Amino acid sequence: MGRKFFVGGNWKCNGTFDEVKKIVKILNEGQVPSQDVVEVVVSPPYVFLPVVKSSLRPDFHVAAQNCWVKKGGAFTGEVSAEMLVNLEVPWVILGHSERRLILGESNEFVADKVAYALAQGLKVIACVGETLEQRESGSTVEVVAAQTKAIAAKVSDWTNVVLAYEPVWAIGTGKVASPAQAQEVHFELRKWLQANVSPEVAATTRIIYGGSVNGANSKELAGQPDVDGFLVGGASLKPEFIDIIKSAE
Ligand code: PEP
Numbered sequence: 188m189g190r191k192f193f194v195g196g197n198w199k200c201n202g203t204f205d206e207v208k209k210i211v212k213i214l215n216e217g218q219v220p221s222q223d224v225v226e227v228v229v230s231p232p233y234v235f236l237p238v239v240k241s242s243l244r245p246d247f248h249v250a251a252q253n254c255w256v257k258k259g260g261a262f263t264g265e266v267s268a269e270m271l272v273n274l275e276v277p278w279v280i281l282g283h284s285e286r287r288l289i290l291g292e293s294n295e296f297v298a299d300k301v302a303y304a305l306a307q308g309l310k311v312i313a314c315v316g317e318t319l320e321q322r323e324s325g326s327t328v329e330v331v332a333a334q335t336k337a338i339a340a341k342v343s344d345w346t347n348v349v350l351a352y353e354p355v356w357a358i359g360t361g362k363v364a365s366p367a368q369a370q371e372v373h374f375e376l377r378k379w380l381q382a383n384v385s386p387e388v389a390a391t392t393r394i395i396y397g398g399s400v401n402g403a404n405s406k407e408l409a410g411q412p413d414v415d416g417f418l419v420g421g422a423s424l425k426p427e428f429i430d431i432i433k434s435a436e
Pocket of ligand 1: 197353357358359360361397398399400418419420421422
């Protein structure tokens with residue numbers, strides 16, 4: 188099937204210029220498997236994107252953490268997909284739960300962003316995931332399927348999409364999903380893609396896990412058949428991010 192392992196680092200709204208330079212140094216000195224084995228993408232805050240892009244080793248790439256839903260213009264505070272393309276930023280994270288829940292981004296709005304960013308030539312890490320309340324009420328699969336369905340309604344070519352399953356209850360909490368819990372949802376998402384998009388998209392789309400991944404738990408999670416990599420928050424700011432990348436082997 189050949190789904191290359193993918194490790195994304197989401198730095199969120201963290202870091203000073205000096206801290207960013209230190210993280211880049213750690214990444215640049217890290218011994219990791221080759222690009223044939225693992226694709227690594229780090230996502231600094233917008234203001235640090237140019238410096239990270241220009242100082243980062245060439246086998247690692249950068250992502251923005253968000254972009255505007257349509258062509259730029261009179262949208263104060265926003266950054267457009269066109270600007271990212273212009274700066275040669277290849278990737279963007281869209282639909283992160285912090286944006287869905289804190290900033291009120293709906294499934295449809297996220298889907299519009301995904302479609303627009305792809306149309307401009309960006310590659311997209313599209314995030315889905317349930318809250319603790321939704322998990323406890325037994326609606327996990329229904330929730331992630333609805334989030335994915337909204338995207339599928341607006342996207343026909345999935346080549347440049349990585350789907351990130353990030354249970355909200357596991358993000359930044361230290362409460363990681365067990366390998367079995369992650370595998371179960373990834374399997375259901377792949378099954379959903381198979382039935383509702385196509386067997387080929389289901390077989391080739393990378394579904395990565397995010398939520399309190401660290402250097403100690405990544406190897407076992409990576410061993411699950413439908414876990415094709417990670418989106419890492421807190422640990423992507425630390426040297427253990429290198430260990431997480433190594434779990435691709
Ligand atoms: C994230 O924010 O995408 C994330 C997975 O965070 P953490 O690894 O800190 O839980």
